[in-house]
Amino acid sequence: MADIRELTAKTLHTLKEEGIISVGRKAKSYVHTARTVGRDAKDRVYKDVLFINGCDESVPHPARYRVTHQREQLAANNISTGEVYYVNLQLDQVRYYRTFVFFRCPYTDMIGEFIKLAKKLNKRVLFDIDDLVVDTKYTDTIKYLDSMSKEERALYDDGVMRMGRTLKLCDAAITTTERLAEELGHYVPEVFINRNTASEEMCALSKEALKNKTRKDDHVGIGYFSGSLTHNDDFELVLSIVYKTLWHLQEKMREEDDILYPIYKKDEDFEYARTLMRKAFYEYNANMEIIDKFTYNWELDRISEMDKLIMSCAISELKHFPSIPVKVTLDEYIEISKTYSSPKSGAFINGVLDKAVALLKDTNEIVKAGRGLLDETEAR
16 A cells, blocks of 8 residues: 555656656556566576565666676576566565565565565575665755655655665665665674676676777766766765866876876875775764864864865874874875865864864874884974
8 A cells, every 4th residue: 555655646746847758658667667577476487586676667777786787796606586576576486586685675565574484484585775765864864855845755754764674674784885884784683795886788888988989189078977866966075076186187297198197106005095094984973073072163064074074084094094193194184185175274174183183192092103103304
C-alpha cells in the first residue's frame, strides 16, 4: 500500500512540474524496469548473488555503478548473479541464491519477510548504499530539499527512513568510501568498501574518445558528472579551487611544456598526502571543536568552508607528523590560504592556529621529534 501511495505522489509531482509527456516517458521506463529487471524471477536458475535494485530506469546512474558494474566485477571472478526490481521480489527467490544485496531498497512488507526467511536459511543479506540516504539526520542538510513542498518532503523523508529500516535488517553493508563506512557502522555490525568504478564499456569509450581527440588549443576541458541536482553545490565548492590551481599551474609551466608536472616528487610525498587526508577527514569534527574555542566572535557556519578545511588540515599535521616543525606547518598553511582563500584569511587563520598550538601543547597532543624539534632558523 505504501508503494502505491509513493508511486501516486511521484506521478502527481511529475505531472505538475514536468507535464504529461514526462509522465508518459517515466511510466514507460517504470514498466520496462519492472519487466526486464524481474526476468531472473522467472528463470529459476541457481546462482550466487541476487541484486535487489531499488532504483528504476528514470534514475539510472546509481544502479549503473552499484548494481550493473558490480555484477560485471563478480562475473569477471566467475561469480554468477541475478537482478530483480524490488517491487517484483518474490519469496521463493530466496531458494535460488546464496547471497542477497539490497541496493537502495526502501522497506516493504515483502522485503521484511524475505530477509527474515533468508536469515533463517543461513544466507547472507547485504545492503549496498553510496550515499547517506538512510536517515533524515543526514538528508536534512541537503539544501535542495528545501525547495520541495511539504507533501513532497514528507514523501522523500519517508523513503529515506524506510531505506534505513531495510539497512538495519541486513547482516552488513557495502559502500564506497571510508567516511560512509564509518557512519553506516552505526546501523550494521560490519561494513565493506567497494568503490565506484568505470565499466569495461566506459573505459573503451574513453579510449576511443581520446584517440579521436582533435582539439589542439590550450584550453582545459573539465567534465563534472554529479548524478543529480543535489550535487550541484559540490561543484560550486570545488570550482574556484580548480580554477586557481590551473591558473597557478599555467603560470609555472614553460611554454614548450606539453604535459603536466608529476603530482608527487617522491614516493613519501604520496604517503604523506594520503595520511594527512585521512587524518583530517576522520578528525574534522574534533578539529572544528578546537577551532570553535578560538573564534569567539564567529559562528562556525560563518567561516568559509575553505578556511575550515585549511585549519583542519593544519591541526592534523601538527598532531600526526612529528618530523615537521610547528613553525613550518603554520607558515605553509598561511601561504596556502593566500592562494586558495580570501586575502584576509591568512591573518585570521594565523591567529586561530597560534592559539590551537598552545592548547595542543598543553594537552600533549603535539609531540615533535628529530627535525621537528629544530627552531625556525634551522628548519629553513
